[in-house]
Amino acid sequence: MALSNSTRRAIMARLAEGEATVMELAEPFEMTLPAISKHLKVLEEARLIQRGRRAQFRPCSLDPEAFDAAMDWAAICRDLWSARLDRPETHLARTTEENQP
Structure with a gap:
């Protein structure tokens, strides 16, 4: 890129x-x-x-129009990676709850 x-x-x-x-x-x-x-x-x-x-x-x-498109793309990537990075945390929390006495 x-x-x-x-x-x-x-x-x-x-x-x-x-x-x-x-x-x-x-x-x-x-x-x-x-x-x-x-x-x-x-x-x-x-x-x-x-x-x-x-x-x-x-x-x-x-080129302002292209810059807007780049910002839109970056926002999509940010949202995608935020969701991916939240998954291990969610999984860890669920696993921890399941293993509690």
């Missing part, structure tokens, strides 16, 4: 503050511009960001 990488999550956090160029996004990282561009490509293919074209600049910005 596109957000499984900490660099891409950091890029998304930066873009939450507003539009940025590739150079601005690369600034805090100790990696090459081609490496940052690869991360941006992954985010773009996941439709989490949009890349525009303004003269020689290619500003990037969040």
Whole structure:
């Protein structure tokens, strides 16, 4: 998944503050511009960001609709895992009750 990488999550956090160029996004990282561009490509293919074209600049910005979809997916996963993690607790409580004198 596109957000499984900490660099891409950091890029998304930066873009939450507003539009940025590739150079601005690369600034805090100790990696090459081609490496940052690869991360941006992954985010773009996941439709989490949009890349525009303004003269020689290619500003990037969040795609709000895709971000909403990602949040919906995360909520579904959270609910699923919460239910799964509750099962052992429920089973343990039931087993404990059954073994009480």
